[in-house]
Amino acid sequence: MSRWLTEPVPRGRVAAFRTLIYLFVAADLVIFTPWVRTRASVPGELYQPLLIGRMLPLPTPTPTLVAVIFWSLLLLALLAATGRAPRLLGWAVCALYLEWMIIAMSYGKVDHDRIGLLVALAVLPTAGRARHGDATRTEAGGWALRVTQIAVICTYFLAAWAKLRFGGLDWLTGSVLARAIIRRGTDFADLIAQVPYLLIVAQFGIVAFELLSPVVFLLPARWRLAMVGFFYSFHVVTIATITISFAPHLAAMTSFLPLEKVRPLLWARRLTGRQGPDPAEVDAEPVEASLTAPAPLVDQAPVVGRPAGP
Incomplete structure (x- = not known):
């Protein structure tokens, strides 16, 4: 178990x-959750902290507190994205x-799509x-x-457990998806809703895939990536039908992907004609050279007492 x-994994994947x-944390502050800043203007008696907020305990949000957290977090997240001081900035x-x-x-309201992101942080x-x-x-x-x-x-599996x-x-035979489409559905969702019993079949499929999601750990690497691709396709359909993105969850799910192969800065240098040596290739160069270079010729000293001619 400990070995598993x-x-x-390559350090490049971790980086x-x-x-x-x-970078997602920084984007989350300004794109996905800027509404959190409005909580500072809500009366303090409406603040009902989560269990962890009661255990610590944490202060009731004020305009000053929320502003300090927002700007500090935005700055530190951008600095942490550079990889410098990973422990200090990370914590x-x-x-x-x-x-x-x-x-x-x-x-x-508590969103369950941020569990993976919080664990990653x-x-x-x-x-x-x-x-x-x-x-x-690196282990x-x-x-x-x-x-x-x-x-x-666990986000998938526990979501199915909560549904049941x-x-x-x-939940399987009710009108859950129908109500979601009425509230926030798209034109594409309206087309799907017209197919008899398709929404019921979709509800069975959602619970089945969430309950079976742990199977991803039992698959070979190639099939594991295919299953993760299916997870992403599920969320694409979710966005296209009921406009729910699960963006933090999608960011955390990249932990399954070989991200070390994604090198945007290196690709940009290649496109602009300013390609520099790849650090991975530079590190490997001396080893490769030692394996492929021909062996040097060694001068043989003449054997004493042996005639030079025939």
Whole structure:
């Protein structure tokens, strides 16, 4: 079990995942959750903190507190995306984003699509330093990615468990998707809704795929990527029909992908004609040279006492 949890991965994958997650945190503040800043103007008596907010305890949000968290988190997330000071900046971003989410979810609505992202922020500081393009494998980085993957799959499995626990079998045969389409459906969703019993079949399919999601850990690497691709396609359909993105969950799910192969800066240098040496190739060059270079000729000293001529 411990070998599976700490399966080594390339440091370049950890570096790419770290950059992506921290850039998403910055984007989340200004694109997906800027509405959290409006909580500062809500009367304090409406603030009902989550259990963790009551245990710590955390202060009631004020305009000053929310503004400090917003600007500090935005700056630190951008700095952390560079990979510098991974532990110091990583723990700071984790703490600030957790408080940001506690403020967001303490007014009656809790989103379950942020579990994987919060776990990723909690474990990335433990992965240590990692450089883009570095093929050296790391167990610490492997553990960070694996724990994030487990959180992502738990999001699916526990969502199905909640559906059956609170909705029972009526969730499968009821009008859940129909109500969602009425509330926030698209033209594409309206076309689907016209097909008899298709929404009921879709509800059975959703619960089945969520309950079977842990199977992804039992598949070979190639089929695992195919199943993750299916997960992403499911969310594409969700966005196209009821306009729910699950963006934080999608960001955390990149922990399954070989992100070390994604090198946007290197590709940009190639397109502009200013290609520099790839760090991974430079590191490997001396080893390759030693394996492929011809062996040097060694002068043989004449044997004493042996005639030189025939």
